[in-house]
Amino acid sequence: MSQLNEQTARVQSGGKLVSTLRATTTIDTRNPKADLTTFMSQRTNVIHGTEYVYDADLSSNGDYVFVQKVADGEIMTGAGQVHLFVNKNKQLTSYTQTYVNHVKTLREKAVTIGEKKALVALYQYNQVASSSRIVWAKLGYSRLLKLKDSSVYVPTWIFAVRGKNSSNVTLHRINAFTGSSMKNGSTASDTSSLDATVGMMWNAID
Template identity: 45%
Template sequence: MDFKRIEVIFLIVFVCLNIFLFTSYKQNQHVETVNNDDVSQSTMILREMHEDQITIPKLATKVHSGYYLSSQPNETLKNASQKLQNQRYSFSNDRLYSRLVRPINAKNGKYTEELKEILANPRMIAFGKHYRYSKLFSTTDRIVYTQKLPEGNLYDAHGEIIFQISGKQIVSYEQTYINKVATLREKEATITEKQAVLALYSNNAIANGATIKWTTLGYSRLLDANNSSVYIPTWFIAVENKNSGNVQIKRINAFSSVLMKATDDANLSSSTSS
């Protein structure tokens, strides 16, 4: 047996093993350093928020996932509205505006209970079963329902029903609706609730002394292009101003952590009374 040859083979294996172990160690050290840097940065930002007297709830670190979605304008809602009864309605920019012939009364102010039957009736509300009541976006004078998509809730001006309250009665509503939603890419991971709030603060979008009232994740419009609208997962963050008491709803892109500009929807992205 050629012991010299065996000795050389063992030496080569030993060197290769050491190179592998050293490379793995350096990679793990790098990952650990990156993770430690992330933790340190988060800790530093949270400390700064505390110094600015910003009140925040316990923030989740769960990673969600979502899609890039798209839809195109169509006549679906306008066609369905031809079956509506007991109301006078009109359209403007694909938005239905309706005035009820008989205002809806609610016992003890429980408007959502009264609206269950209305939403289930296609002669009163077109596609009513495709919407879900949103307490977060509703106020004392309007009740907001947001459209449900297979991929998640849509919090956007293009998919909502807003019931107007006057004299303790529901007197009118406005509605938008999207359909034929297409996915543009494979499912992707989103940032966490905690990362979204920290990103909002890093963008100087939270005033000193403010309070984070709530957060929620849903789809909202990113852009309009080529006669299509693109929607992405978005963190909605409600910030209460210390001095005025008003609540302003901010949006953070759940893919990129970028602060999104205010939408044209006064109900889902503007100041409201707390």
């Protein structure tokens, strides 16, 4: 944390870094990716900032999300994300950060199920109510097991589902190796898609 400048940062008990910026940075909210990526790339702004990439689907107005890159893909849980907060005056005011450390591959690349097969599994597990809409689908990494001092992550198909007459989006996860349903969560989102056909399982120290 000693590398960070012009901000007040602290680490919460769960390992999340919370920072309030003392220097103002103006963000073009019509195209936030460029300005925010520049901010993230400066080591005096964000620790390991170049190891994250912007995710428009997980972002919403005023809350812009960067996800951590690992091995073959990206972490699609709260364990490896930076949330950058921009006020109504288009000023970047603060951010929160989580980071997955000491990543170790547990197995070599292996073929994963495709998006179509994962979507069928999603319906088989009754994860999609009638009249709901699939907003986007992505292949990323989700935590499978929580061990004493580490966690195991696997490739996962993540589907964003919006219910009828609702603005809320729920994320549903299908294990891309086994096709089984995983624990889900909620977030705001937009529309996008991403295809991939290979994945790795890896272990990370918490």
